[in-house]
Amino acid sequence: MGDFLAWYHTIGEDSMTVTLATSMATVLLGVITMIALRWQAKASRLARQEASRTRTIEARERARVQNLAKILEISNRINANLELEPLLKEIAEAIRQSLGFRMSLVRILDDENQSFMARAFAGIEEEAVQKLSSSAVPVETFKTWMKDEFRISQSYFISHEHGFWENQRDEVYIPDLGERREGEWHPMDSLFVPLWTRDQRLVGYLSVDDPEDRRIPSMETIETLEIFANQAVTAIENARLYGELGDHVMQLREMTRRLKELNEIKSNFVATVSHELRTPLTSIRAYAETLSRDWGSSPRETEVEFLKIIEEEAQRLSKIVEDMLDLSRMESGKVEVKKCDTDMVKVVEDSMQVLAPTARKKYIEIQAETGEEAVEAYVDEGMLKQLILNLVGNAIKFTPEGGRVLVELKDRESAVELSVEDTGIGIPSGSAKKIFEEFYQVDSSATRRYGGVGLGLAIVKNIVDWHDGKIWVESDGGKGARFTVRLPKRKAIAPERSQAVECDETWQCERRIPELIVDMIAELMDAKAASLMLVNDECEELFVSAAMGLDEAIVKNARVKVGEGISGYVASTGKPLLVRDIDADDRFACNRRPQYETRSLVSVPLRQGGRVVGVINVTNKISLTPFTDDDTEMLQILADRVSAIIGKVRHYEGMKSEFGSIITSLRSLIDSRRMSQTRKGDKLTSLVVKLGRSAGLDEEEVKLLQYVSRIYDVGMVKVGEGILRKRGGLRVGEYESVKRHPEEGVDIVGPIEFLEQVKEVILHHHERFDGGGYPGGLSGEGIPMGARILAVVDSYSSMLSDRPYRQALGVEEAIEELRRCRGTQFDPKVVDRFIELLGRSGVEVRPKETI
Ligand code: ADP
Numbered sequence: 001m002g003d004f005l006a007w008y009h010t011i012g013e014d015s016m017t018v019t020l021a022t023s024m025a026t027v028l029l030g031v032i033t034m035i036a037l038r039w040q041a042k043a044s045r046l047a048r049q050e051a052s053r054t055r056t057i058e059a060r061e062r063a064r065v066q067n068l069a070k071i072l073e074i075s076n077r078i079n080a081n082l083e084l085e086p087l088l089k090e091i092a093e094a095i096r097q098s099l100g101f102r103m104s105l106v107r108i109l110d111d112e113n114q115s116f117m118a119r120a121f122a123g124i125e126e127e128a129v130q131k132l133s134s135s136a137v138p139v140e141t142f143k144t145w146m147k148d149e150f151r152i153s154q155s156y157f158i159s160h161e162h163g164f165w166e167n168q169r170d171e172v173y174i175p176d177l178g179e180r181r182e183g184e185w186h187p188m189d190s191l192f193v194p195l196w197t198r199d200q201r202l203v204g205y206l207s208v209d210d211p212e213d214r215r216i217p218s219m220e221t222i223e224t225l226e227i228f229a230n231q232a233v234t235a236i237e238n239a240r241l242y243g244e245l246g247d248h249v250m251q252l253r254e255m256t257r258r259l260k261e262l263n264e265i266k267s268n269f270v271a272t273v274s275h276e277l278r279t280p281l282t283s284i285r286a287y288a289e290t291l292s293r294d295w296g297s298s299p300r301e302t303e304v305e306f307l308k309i310i311e312e313e314a315q316r317l318s319k320i321v322e323d324m325l326d327l328s329r330m331e332s333g334k335v336e337v338k339k340c341d342t343d344m345v346k347v348v349e350d351s352m353q354v355l356a357p358t359a360r361k362k363y364i365e366i367q368a369e370t371g372e373e374a375v376e377a378y379v380d381e382g383m384l385k386q387l388i389l390n391l392v393g394n395a396i397k398f399t400p401e402g403g404r405v406l407v408e409l410k411d412r413e414s415a416v417e418l419s420v421e422d423t424g425i426g427i428p429s430g431s432a433k434k435i436f437e438e439f440y441q442v443d444s445s446a447t448r449r450y451g452g453v454g455l456g457l458a459i460v461k462n463i464v465d466w467h468d469g470k471i472w473v474e475s476d477g478g479k480g481a482r483f484t485v486r487l488p489k490r491k492a493i494a495p496e497r498s499q500a501v502e503c504d505e506t507w508q509c510e511r512r513i514p515e516l517i518v519d520m521i522a523e524l525m526d527a528k529a530a531s532l533m534l535v536n537d538e539c540e541e542l543f544v545s546a547a548m549g550l551d552e553a554i555v556k557n558a559r560v561k562v563g564e565g566i567s568g569y570v571a572s573t574g575k576p577l578l579v580r581d582i583d584a585d586d587r588f589a590c591n592r593r594p595q596y597e598t599r600s601l602v603s604v605p606l607r608q609g610g611r612v613v614g615v616i617n618v619t620n621k622i623s624l625t626p627f628t629d630d631d632t633e634m635l636q637i638l639a640d641r642v643s644a645i646i647g648k649v650r651h652y653e654g655m656k657s658e659f660g661s662i663i664t665s666l667r668s669l670i671d672s673r674r675m676s677q678t679r680k681g682d683k684l685t686s687l688v689v690k691l692g693r694s695a696g697l698d699e700e701e702v703k704l705l706q707y708v709s710r711i712y713d714v715g716m717v718k719v720g721e722g723i724l725r726k727r728g729g730l731r732v733g734e735y736e737s738v739k740r741h742p743e744e745g746v747d748i749v750g751p752i753e754f755l756e757q758v759k760e761v762i763l764h765h766h767e768r769f770d771g772g773g774y775p776g777g778l779s780g781e782g783i784p785m786g787a788r789i790l791a792v793v794d795s796y797s798s799m800l801s802d803r804p805y806r807q808a809l810g811v812e813e814a815i816e817e818l819r820r821c822r823g824t825q826f827d828p829k830v831v832d833r834f835i836e837l838l839g840r841s842g843v844e845v846r847p848k849e850t851i
Helices: 002-010 015-079 084-099 126-134 139-145 219-294 300-332 344-361 381-397 456-466 505-509 512-525 552-557 565-573 586-591 629-652 656-674 682-694 699-711 732-739 741-752 756-764 785-799 811-820 828-841
Strands: 101-110 115-122 155-158 190-196 202-211 340-343 365-369 376-379 404-412 415-422 470-475 481-488 527-536 541-548 559-561 577-579 601-608 611-621
Touching: 015 219, 084 101, 084 115, 084 202, 084 219, 115 126, 115 139, 115 202, 126 756, 139 202, 155 219, 190 219, 202 219, 219 300, 300 456, 340 344, 340 381, 344 365, 344 376, 344 381, 344 404, 344 415, 376 381, 376 481, 381 404, 381 415, 381 456, 381 481, 456 470, 456 481, 481 656, 512 527, 512 541, 512 611, 512 629, 512 656, 527 565, 541 552, 541 565, 541 611, 559 565, 565 577, 565 601, 565 611, 577 629, 601 629, 611 629, 629 656, 629 682, 629 699, 629 741, 656 699, 656 741, 682 699, 682 785, 682 828, 699 756, 699 785, 732 741, 741 756, 756 785, 785 811, 785 828, 811 828
Parallel strands: 365 404
Antiparallel strands: 101 115, 101 202, 155 190, 190 202, 340 376, 404 415, 415 481, 470 481, 527 541, 527 611, 541 559, 577 601, 601 611
């Protein structure tokens, strides 16, 4: 700069030069200023950028801290919950509220079905909740969603761009987000977080939808979700452990109670048996001593009488020993049961003849009412005689002189009912169940009046069990007792394992389950004959796993090639088949066998994971009418249940204890159908189907409702026949027990039912539209539609039947009653539709069965 000024002064005198120099200096100054300004602008921009970056970092840190605080708060809430249901709800709700998703869902693994069931929801409407609850996601299916290309961190984000879902996603929840921009959440996007335990077991998954900011979730959100998932797994495991602990405590309490009871029984047993043995022994000894001492000195008649007494007492002794041996054989399963078609009328008559002299001695009138015609049942004749002798023997023993004993035999479609009624001392209500236990006696005191060791009824109960029957007693205090035994007339049989094709070990070794499945099918389909056939993959053949109403030889040896005959045809096409008249059907000309009593049959495939694994056939309706399309649908619905059971049995592999719950479930279902009170016929089902369609249910829902209409009162088996048949009003405890039947029903079907929808209808069929029903006190549309429909049809059909406490109403009266309860007990819209339906079909819907 110094050089520049010197130069400026040296040229000062020359004005031209001066002007030029001045201009140059100005330009130079401008350039310098401009450069300086630019530097300044850049510097301040950099400073601004730096400040903004600091702010962003601070905001992110704040968000992280807030997120952590939320997680902490939610974790506390989650961990405070030890019950699984509320806990899962808490998790779903927490995700929705804290992570900005409008919808969240938790699915948990159902071990038995190997499927994920929707267990908790947040932000989903009731209708969608119902749909989600009834749709299970098999574990195998879920695993196909866990592709590496979808994986982000531990989660899976399936973007709509993959076109992965096509038509397969259940469109239960589709948020309407309108136009979307780059990076926005799309209705077909899915985000799942698998729930892995520490030992790498998949126990469920979380899924979220419809983010409030409409953006595809950031990595931070996904990571937060995963933290939730980890928390959820720990909490779920804790809740499970807690639940199991509770169960164990209950079991322990029950076992302690039982032990005490057994101890008491043992003491009683020792006292009773020694008393019962000592009495005859004392008299045998006394008479024998007298005879040997005075032999020849007493009159001959006295000696003969003494010998007779000795013989009778010896017989009494050997009867006690025989009873004990019988019971121990039956209980250990070492008894040979020889069942065959037997005329029950003859069995009753023969047994009565044996007991007539004993009754005569006590001036007791004994009478048998059996009807004229033979009633055939598939039973062991010897065992049945023993059963009747024990029951009638007791009736005579516990009835004072001059009393009356009545034996009745009733034919009840698929079962026979035998009852023994007396006018004796009766049984206190607290002992009604216990008297079937061995050695239990109402009066076990040393001073008791009646002999016996308390084994007779235990033997009876065993015989009933060997026949898959049921026994119960009704007694009104001191006014006598009435024992009733119900035995199935037919029996499903499964071939011996050694003779069956070695298809699947576990399945084959359990003959009991296939037998019960066939029994259940026959009962629910009102069919005389039914069979379950399974495919043997190796030789592409079907073999009979169990059958009812077929000759035992056929059951053992029948093999059908896939593709041949009726079952083979169904197995190869995988489609249900209804044959209305086998004679008129050219496809199956060679199948016209005598077993087709009604010439009509239904055969449906048994599918598992899209593969046909067997076939179920039913023939010969009890009503002798042909099967219908509705029957075919019904059988297909049943086949889906059967598939699930087979799946479960295979899954359990050798865990035989688990079969117990399935067996109990099947037995109760069968039993509930045999209870005349709960037997609902075709007409009720067809009304439910029509009403369901007219009320706008989709076909899938109608099908399920059709199935439920045959089983919804299954819980009644737990209520007890005594209460159900009572003529007078119910006592408080009895009414409470009746009110529990919907919950009992859900418990019963639990081990064989995989759809929540089915259980919900069973659970809520006694709710009232005005909220005054049970068990949930639900009201209005909060009651599942199926349950509202069933409530109307069930009440209508009950009104048309006789009940022990009232006579049947006429159709007009029943309709009037429905109108009267419209809006209070029943959904008004459903009642209107129903009355319209009745008017349209001009039906008189009186169920066949009355009590
Ligand atoms: P036992 O008759 O040898 O005592 P059971 O097993 O046959 O043994 O009966 C068990 C108990 O049930 C009897 O002791 C009695 O208290 C009661 N019981 C059985 N049948 C009747 C009946 N018909 N009336 C009254 N009580 C009965």
